[in-house]
Amino acid sequence: MKIFNKVILLSFFLSLFSVVYSASSVEKKSNDYLPALNDITDSKSLQRGARNFFNYCAGCHSLKYVRYNQMAKDIGISEEQLNSYLIFTGAAPQDVISMNMLEEDGNRWFGKAPPDLSMITRVNSNTYVYNFLRSFYPDKDSPTGVNNKVKDGTSMPNILWVLQDEMDKKEFDSFVLDIVNFLDYAGEPIKAKRKSLGIWVISFLFIFLILSFALYKDIWKEVK
Numbered sequence: 001m002k003i004f005n006k007v008i009l010l011s012f013f014l015s016l017f018s019v020v021y022s023a024s025s026v027e028k029k030s031n032d033y034l035p036a037l038n039d040i041t042d043s044k045s046l047q048r049g050a051r052n053f054f055n056y057c058a059g060c061h062s063l064k065y066v067r068y069n070q071m072a073k074d075i076g077i078s079e080e081q082l083n084s085y086l087i088f089t090g091a092a093p094q095d096v097i098s099m100n101m102l103e104e105d106g107n108r109w110f111g112k113a114p115p116d117l118s119m120i121t122r123v124n125s126n127t128y129v130y131n132f133l134r135s136f137y138p139d140k141d142s143p144t145g146v147n148n149k150v151k152d153g154t155s156m157p158n159i160l161w162v163l164q165d166e167m168d169k170k171e172f173d174s175f176v177l178d179i180v181n182f183l184d185y186a187g188e189p190i191k192a193k194r195k196s197l198g199i200w201v202i203s204f205l206f207i208f209l210i211l212s213f214a215l216y217k218d219i220w221k222e223v224k
Helices: 001-030 043-056 068-075 079-088 103-110 120-124 125-135 163-165 168-188 192-222
Strands: 064-065 136-139 147-150
Touching: 043 068, 043 079, 043 103, 064 168, 068 120, 068 163, 103 192, 120 125, 120 168, 125 168, 163 168, 168 192
Parallel strands: none
Antiparallel strands: 136 147
């Protein structure tokens, strides 16, 4: 039991160190480098994020692992809304989400074709993507006229610059966070269900641990 207690204590301190280290790392990047506190279970945010993505991002970026109709079902929008407001390419609802831009055009205009964003938040984290979209600034030496504080020398133009000028900072950050929330969903469409199931599994294991410990104490009591 002493070994068991030491393992639990060590796990606690490692978790605490990880949280503190992550927070300090974020702070070192920039005073304006904010954590992406998105909520994958917020269907309204996912719907807004889908609207924002398809209106501002889907012209250059695809989500090749997500189908239109499955996305609509997951985030709670009708097929009529899907066809009217989110499909602009003539694609069928059962098709995967593709971009309008040809790869050769992307290579010619930006130096390389814009990447697929299906896994972008899993590769770079929600916080990275959130701050990347918030961190464009004018740069006369850049071919696109802008640069980025998070990714210096990015070839991506600031597609949200009009909104950035029209909205106040809080509104713009909220707009971007909805996009990130939607991309978080796209990276793992079953994430919300997985987390919900995980709570039940952990609860079962915790109850089983209590019962096992009680049984252990009872058996050794008889041995003594």
